[in-house]
Structure formats: C-alpha cells, structure tokens
Amino acid sequence: MTEAPLYGLMAEFDNPTDLVQACKASYAAGYRRMDAYSPYPLEEAADAIGFHKTRVPLVVLCGGILGGTFAYLLQYWINVFSYPLNIGGRPLHSWPAFIVPTFELTILFAGIAAVVGMLGLNGLPQPYHPVFNNPRFSAATKDRFFLCIEAADPQFDRIQTQRFMESFNPRDVSEVAD
Amino acid sequence: METSPESNATPVLERLLPDQPAVLGPGHTMGTVTDKITAIVLRRPMTLGWLGGFVIAFTMLNMLVLAVGYLFFKGTGIWGINIPVGWGFAIINFVWWVGIGHAGTLISAILLLLKQNWRNSINRFAEAMTLFAVACAGMFPLIHTGRPWLAYWLFPYPSSMGVWPQFRSPLVWDVFAVSTYATISALFWFIGLIPDLATFRDQAKNPWTKRIYGLLSMGWRGSARHWKRYESAYLLLAGLATPLVLSVHTVVSFDFAIAIVPGWHTTIFPPYFVAGAIYSGFAMVLVLAIPIRKFYGVEDMITLRHLDNAAKVMLATGLIVAYGYSMEAFFAYYSGNFWERFMFLNRATGPMSWAYVMLILFNILIPQLLWFRKVRMSPPMLFMVSVVVLVGMWLERFVIVVVSLTRDFLPSSWGRYTATRWDYMTFAGTLGLFFTAMLLFIRVMPSITIFEMRTLLPESKVQEEVAAHD
Numbered sequence: 176m177t178e179a180p181l182y183g184l185m186a187e188f189d190n191p192t193d194l195v196q197a198c199k200a201s202y203a204a205g206y207r208r209m210d211a212y213s214p215y216p217l218e219e220a221a222d223a224i225g226f227h228k229t230r231v232p233l234v235v236l237c238g239g240i241l242g243g244t245f246a247y248l249l250q251y252w253i254n255v256f257s258y259p260l261n262i263g264g265r266p267l268h269s270w271p272a273f274i275v276p277t278f279e280l281t282i283l284f285a286g287i288a289a290v291v292g293m294l295g296l297n298g299l300p301q302p303y304h305p306v307f308n309n310p311r312f313s314a315a316t317k318d319r320f321f322l323c324i325e326a327a328d329p330q331f332d333r334i335q336t337q338r339f340m341e342s343f344n345p346r347d348v349s350e351v352a353d
Numbered sequence: 354m355e356t357s358p359e360s361n362a363t364p365v366l367e368r369l370l371p372d373q374p375a376v377l378g379p380g381h382t383m384g385t386v387t388d389k390i391t392a393i394v395l396r397r398p399m400t401l402g403w404l405g406g407f408v409i410a411f412t413m414l415n416m417l418v419l420a421v422g423y424l425f426f427k428g429t430g431i432w433g434i435n436i437p438v439g440w441g442f443a444i445i446n447f448v449w450w451v452g453i454g455h456a457g458t459l460i461s462a463i464l465l466l467l468k469q470n471w472r473n474s475i476n477r478f479a480e481a482m483t484l485f486a487v488a489c490a491g492m493f494p495l496i497h498t499g500r501p502w503l504a505y506w507l508f509p510y511p512s513s514m515g516v517w518p519q520f521r522s523p524l525v526w527d528v529f530a531v532s533t534y535a536t537i538s539a540l541f542w543f544i545g546l547i548p549d550l551a552t553f554r555d556q557a558k559n560p561w562t563k564r565i566y567g568l569l570s571m572g573w574r575g576s577a578r579h580w581k582r583y584e585s586a587y588l589l590l591a592g593l594a595t596p597l598v599l600s601v602h603t604v605v606s607f608d609f610a611i612a613i614v615p616g617w618h619t620t621i622f623p624p625y626f627v628a629g630a631i632y633s634g635f636a637m638v639l640v641l642a643i644p645i646r647k648f649y650g651v652e653d654m655i656t657l658r659h660l661d662n663a664a665k666v667m668l669a670t671g672l673i674v675a676y677g678y679s680m681e682a683f684f685a686y687y688s689g690n691f692w693e694r695f696m697f698l699n700r701a702t703g704p705m706s707w708a709y710v711m712l713i714l715f716n717i718l719i720p721q722l723l724w725f726r727k728v729r730m731s732p733p734m735l736f737m738v739s740v741v742v743l744v745g746m747w748l749e750r751f752v753i754v755v756v757s758l759t760r761d762f763l764p765s766s767w768g769r770y771t772a773t774r775w776d777y778m779t780f781a782g783t784l785g786l787f788f789t790a791m792l793l794f795i796r797v798m799p800s801i802t803i804f805e806m807r808t809l810l811p812e813s814k815v816q817e818e819v820a821a822h823d
Contacts, residue, residue: 184530186357192593192816200576211577214552215807216584219815220577235593248511250520258517265521275526275604278596280535286537286593290544293586297579300571307574313555315575318383318807 182305182353183209183325184336185312186345191217194320197343201324204339208328212306212321220320224280231292238288239281246280247273308352323351374661376471377809378653384653386806390549390799391556393649398563402648403792410788417782419495429499431775438758438770443497444608445750446780449633450490450787451531451605452626452746453536455598456634457483461541462594463476465587467536471662473805474654477549478794479638479643480542485790486637487535489783523607530604534597541590547573548583548797602630609753615696616757619684632670632716633746636739643736643754645800652800657730661809665731667720667742674749675717692762700756704769708752715745758804 188194190211198211202225211220221227250273254260259267294300306312306323315321322345324336340348424431434441457479462470495501502751507528518525550570555562573579609617637662646655648788685697700709719741722728729735760767794800807813 184611191813195815212575213577213580214575215548215804215813216389216580217577217815218581218584221581224577226578226581229582229585231582232589235586235589239593253517254510254520260519262519264523269521272521275600275607276520276529278600279529280596281525282593283533283536286540286590289586289589289593290540291581293544294571296578296582297576299573302567302572304572304574312574316552316555316573317387 180353181326181333182308182351183323183327183331184333184340185306185321185323185349185351186340186343187311187314188320188322188343188345189318191220191320192202193345194322195219195223195279197322197340197345200343201322201339206324206328206336208282208325208331210323210325212312212315212323214316214318214320215319230296231289233287233297234292238292239285241288242284243250243277243281245284246277247293250276273299296320305353309349311347311349319346326353374657376656376658377806378656379476381653381810383807383810384814386810387552387556387803389654390801390803390806391553391649393795394797394799395553395557395562397649399796400648403796407789407792408438410785410792411783413468413785414789415785416778417786420782421492424496424775424779425501429497431773432779433770433772434464435768437761437766437768438755440497440754440758441770442772442776442780443493445747445754446783447490447493447497448605448626448750448754449747450493450783451534451711452602452630452633453637453743454486454490454534455602455627455630456638457481457486458534458538458541458594458598459631459634460638461545461593463598465591466595470805470809471659473672473809474651474801475638475642475659475663476805477545477798477802478641478791480538480545480798481791481794481798481800482637483538483635484535484542485794487531487538488785488790490716491531491535492783494531498813506596523604523611526604528610534601537590537594537597541594544583544587544590545802546798547571548575548804549802551575552803553799562764595621598631599627602626614690614739614757614761615690616681616700616753619681621677621680621684625674625680626814627658628670628673628677629746629749632667632674635667635670635744636742636746639663639667639735639739639742643732643739645795647732649795649800651801654806657732660732661726661729664723664735664738667739668723671716671720671723671742678713678717696757697698699760700752703756703760705752705756708748708756712745712748712752715741715751719745 187196188197194211194213195217198209198220201209202223207225209224211217211224213220251268254269254273255267265272306315306321311319312321322340324331324340326333330336337348432441432443434443437475457476460472461476461483464476486626498504506512507518518528547570550566551573554566554570557566563647603623603626606622610619610622612618642655642663645654647811652694653796682697685693688694700706720738722734722738728738755770758768759770
C-alpha cells in the first residue's frame with residue numbers, strides 16, 4: 176500500500192451540504208490542491224475550494240469579436256475589391272446586406288469558442304485521471320459527493336490528512352492511487 | 354459566509370396551485386432519477402413497439418434514398434416544379450422543417466435564461482428534434498439546386514475560378530443562418546450530453562458500452578472547477594442561441610420578403626414566421642413527448658404540467674400567427690395595391706382556395722380548443738391538435754409559396770402546380786429520416802437530461818443554515 180504512488184485521499188458524502196462544509200473546512204485548514212466532485216453543478220462547492228472566476232466568458236467574447244470582424248471584412252473585401260458586382264445599382268459597400276452573415280458568424284465563432292474554451296480550460300478530453308482509480312467514484316455521476324485532497328498539496332500528510340478528513344463524518348475515506 | 358435571509362428558507366422546489374400537476378412526480382431521489390433514465394437505454398430490452406416504429410421509419414427513409422437517388426440521376430424535372438412555380442415542395446418542406454427545429458432551441462436556450470426549470474425534462478429530446486429537423490431542412494435547398502455536388506460554391510472560399518458569393522442575396526444569408534444554426538444546435542446538444550454520458554459510462558455493465566460512452570463523455574468527472582466552467586459556457590451558449598431562435602426564421606422569411614412577388618413582399622413576415630416556427634415546433638415536441646412518456650413510463654418526469662405549458666405556448670404563438678394572417682388580409686385591402694388585393698382574393702377564392710380554407714381551419718380555428726383546460730390535460734386530444742397544427746403549418750407554406758407564384762402579375766405568365774409522386778416521396782422520406790434518427794436517439798442517448806433532473810430535487814440544495822454554524 177505505502178509503496179504505491181499516491182494521488183490523494185478521497186472522502187465520500189451522500190449530500191451536498193456535508194461536501195460543501197468539508198470543502199470550506201479544508202480550505203480554512205490551508206489545503207489548496209483539492210477538488211470537489213458532484214453529480215450536478217454545485218456552485219457552492221467551487222466557491223468553497225476557492226475557485227471563483229472562470230475565463231470562459233473572456234474566450235467567448237474574443238471568439239465573437241473575431242467572428243464578427245472576420246465576416247464583415249471578408250464581405251467588404253469580396254464585394255468591393257476582389258469581385259465587385261453591380262446588383263440593381265446598389266452600392267458595392269451595401270452594409271445593411273452584410274449584417275446578416277456578420278451576425279451569424281459572430282454567434283458561430285462565439286459558440287465554438289465557448290465549447291472549445293470550456294473543454295480546453297477543463298483539460299478535456301482526458302482519457303485517464305487518477306480519481307477513477309477509486310472504485311467508489313463511479314457514484315460521483317449518480318448520487319454521491321466526493322472531496323479529494325491531493326498528495327501534492329504542501330500540507331498533505333498521509334496520517335494527519337486522513338484523520339482530518341474523517342472528522343467530517345464521511346461515508347468513506349479512501350486512498351487514490353496515482 | 355454571508356447568507357441573505359431568502360437563502361435561509363427551507364428549499365422548496367416550487368409553489369403549486371391547487372390541482373396543478375408537479376414538474377417531477379413525488380418519491381424521487383437522485384438515485385432513482387438516474388436509474389430510471391439510464392435504464393431506458395442500458396437495461397431495457399428492445400421492444401416490439403420500438404422495432405415496429407423503426408421498421409416503418411426506416412422504410413420511409415429508404416424511400417428518401419430512392420427518391421433522391423433518382424433525382425440525382427434525372428434532375429429536378431421529376432418534380433412538379435416549372436416556371437412560374439420554381440420553388441414548390443422543396444422550399445415548403447425546407448421552411449416547415451426549419452420551423453419545427455425552433456421549439457428545441459426555444460426550450461433549451463430561452464427557457465433556461467428565463468429560469469423555467471420545468472424545461473429540464475423535455476429539453477434534451479427537443480434539442481435532438483431540432484438537430485434532426487435542421488438536417489431534414491438543410492437537405493431541401495441542397496437537392497433543389499439540381500447539382501447538389503456543387504453546393505459548396507455557396508460558401509466563400511478562395512476558388513480557382515476567381516468568383517465569390519454575392520452577399521446581397523438572401524439565399525446566401527440562408528446558407529450562413531442555417532449552417533450556424535445547425536452547428537450551434539449540435540454543440541449545445543453535445544455539451545449538454547457530456548455529464549449524462551459520464552453517468553452512462555459509470556452505470557454501464559458491458560465493457561464495450563462503457564468504453565463507447567467513456568470516449569463520448571471525454572473523461573468527464575464532475576469536478577467542481579469543471580462544473581463552474583461548464584455552467585458558464587452553457588449559459589453563454591444559451592445566450593448565443595437565443596438570438597438564433599429569432600434570427601433563423603427571420604432570415605428564412607427574407608427569402609420571401611426581399612422578393613417583389615405579391616403576398617411575399619411584406620414587413621410582417623419575419624415576426625409571423627418566427628411565431629409560426631415556434632408554433633409548429635411545440636406541436637412536434639408534443640407529438641414526440643406524448644408517446645415517449647407513455648411508452649417509456651416517464652409520466653412522472655414529463656408530466657401533465659409540461660404538456661399544459663407546451664399547449665399554452667402553442668396557443669399564444671398560434672394567436673400571433675392568426676394576427677399575421679389577419680394583417681396580411683388587412684394590408685392587402687388597406688395598401689390599395691391592386692396586385693396585393695388580387696393575391697389575397699386569389700388565395701381565398703381562387704383555384705387553390707381549399708388550401709387556404711384548410712389552413713385557417715387547422716391553424717386558427719381547431720387550436721382554439723387549447724383554451725380549455727380539459728383539452729390541455731388530455732394527452733390524446735393534445736396529440737391530435739398538435740398533428741393538426743403541423744399539417745396546418747405545412748399548408749401555410751404551401752399557400753405562401755405556390756398560390757403566390759402560380760398567379761403573380763401578368764395573366765400570360767400564370768401557371769398551375771401539381772406535385773409529382775417524387776415530391777411526395779421525398780417529403781415522406783424526410784419524415785422517415787427524422788423518425789429513424791429520433792428512435793435511434795432514444796435507444797442510445799439519455800433522452801431526458803439526468804443531471805438537470807437531479808437539480809429539481811429538494812435534496813440537491815445546500816442547506817445554508819447548517820453551514821452557517823460552522
């Protein structure tokens with residue numbers, strides 16, 4: 176047991192309130208390299224482990240601006256310089272007609288940025304992760320809540336941390352192999 | 354941690370009026386919600402009913418392959434289209450299918466932003482419906498071009514021919530609108546699926562099933578950090594998809610409104626097309642939801658409350674559509690324009706007046722039944738009204754496309770239009786494509802969003818007063 180490299184210790188809870196309390200207590204005790212796992216989005220858990228801001232909205236904004244600018248400039252360049260066509264005597268730079276593709280590509284680029292940005296920042300797709308080594312963890316996508324304190328945390332101590340985690344009255348505390 | 358007085362209240366899912374059905378039946382926990390929805394795919398054996406439905410749908414899909422195959426071989430001459438009616442069934446079906454897709458986006462995006470959490474159990478299959486409806490719709494302009502293998506010419510790409518698309522044409526706008534809509538719908542649908550696919554991965558017993566869902570779920574593990582970014586991205590996608598609900602059918606209506614054909618050239622088109630789209634879309638949602646809840650025993654998840662709400666949305670959008678029709682008639686009279694007046698009289702009393710009469714009956718008169726709570730609470734009645742509305746919305750596009758084109762300005766250029774058997778086969782074929790895809794989807798994907806159903810349970814809320822003592 177002790178020779179195997181350790182990823183961390185994982186506590187299992189059966190309700191979100193206990194998980195959030197444990198997260199808050201661990202954060203207060205100085206642990207930082209930890210993560211909470213829940214079967215549905217739990218804003219309170221992210222706040223409790225000190226994760227308050229995401230950069231996803233910034234990525235989406237950049238995507239939207241890029242898409243809109245690209246679409247408008249593309250149409251402008253095509254219709255005014257590269258391939259000018261006289262359509263019923265309308266001006267070559269007939270901007271109201273360009274609004275529709277500009278709008279659509281703004282949405283398209285922003286939407287793709289949202290998805291790619293979210294997955295990229297989350298480090299997904301990720302085929303292997305140590306938390307899956309805990310056989311009980313399969314309930315994390317059903318009805319159980321987990322807190323994992325990683326061995327890489329400077330405060331982590333195999334015995335002390337286990338005692339600390341057991342003080343939350345979890346259903347189970349188990350080691351997670353790396 | 355600071356808590357506001359409101360958040361100290363005990364979590365109440367919702368306040369119900371007397372005799373109002375709940376959004377989620379009583380007695381559910383996170384475990385039972387998960388088990389029930391995963392069992393539909395992972396535990397339930399294939400039933401004879403599903404197989405029967407699949408055989409019918411798949412046969413119709415093969416008819417589509419046949420019809421389109423012959424079309425590629427012979428050209429669009431096998432259809433009933435000719436001058437003056439160059440659009441015919443292809444454009445009618447295109448508009449009809451795109452419209453149906455709209456309800457899915459409305460449910461998943463707009464109702465999410467409005468915090469209407471009753472949407473949680475119907476949004477997944479409504480999004481799938483959008484995706485498949487847009488796939489059916491997108492096919493029609495492609496095959497209508499006559500040379501679908503050259504359809505990529507519509508995209509602006511640096512071609513060796515040195516030509517570019519003409520961006521002042523609504524047909525090019527359509528390419529952008531529909532392809533953006535299809536892409537965003539697919540992304541929205543897939544992002545919503547990831548946590549549920551992870552549930553499938555963890556619940557599956559068969560190692561291959563586990564592997565496939567594992568691949569699709571991309572290693573999702575429900576980390577709090579991931580959920581935070583996920584919620585942020587999901588909300589932003591909903592915000593981005595919201596203007597699409599309004600814009601796609603607006604752009605589709607521009608195909609008509611930018612033209613000078615009498616009966617098309619009106620400013621009322623964009624809003625009334627969008628309302629009609631949502632109208633027919635909710636009708637299709639009901640046509641799908643009513644059998645699904647019955648055959649898969651999920652009447653406690655897709656409850657009468659959902660049917661009631663969907664019926665109310667139909668009633669409201671149906672009245673907007675009725676307003677659109679009356680305004681068309683009013684404009685024809687009030688504009689003093691000879692051609693507009695003639696167009697309206699021709700619609701109502703001309704050789705194809707049967708279509709207009711049926712349209713008014715199916716789209717305006719019969720749906721008024723939805724004012725009665727008894728009808729809204731009766732799934733069979735609701736199903737029938739929905740089918741009537743779907744037929745009515747198809748007739749609406751038939752009246753707009755065909756009646757206006759058969760008699761435009763000069764009597765010397767008037768004509769008649771009759772669809773051929775290939776037209777009917779292609780249309781029925783896309784219904785086959787749609788239902789084949791829907792049936793397969795129900796068998797292999799979670800057709801109800803599991804993780805959002807969990808948030809409907811009171812036990813999913815963090816009890817703040819306990820945390821405050823800490």
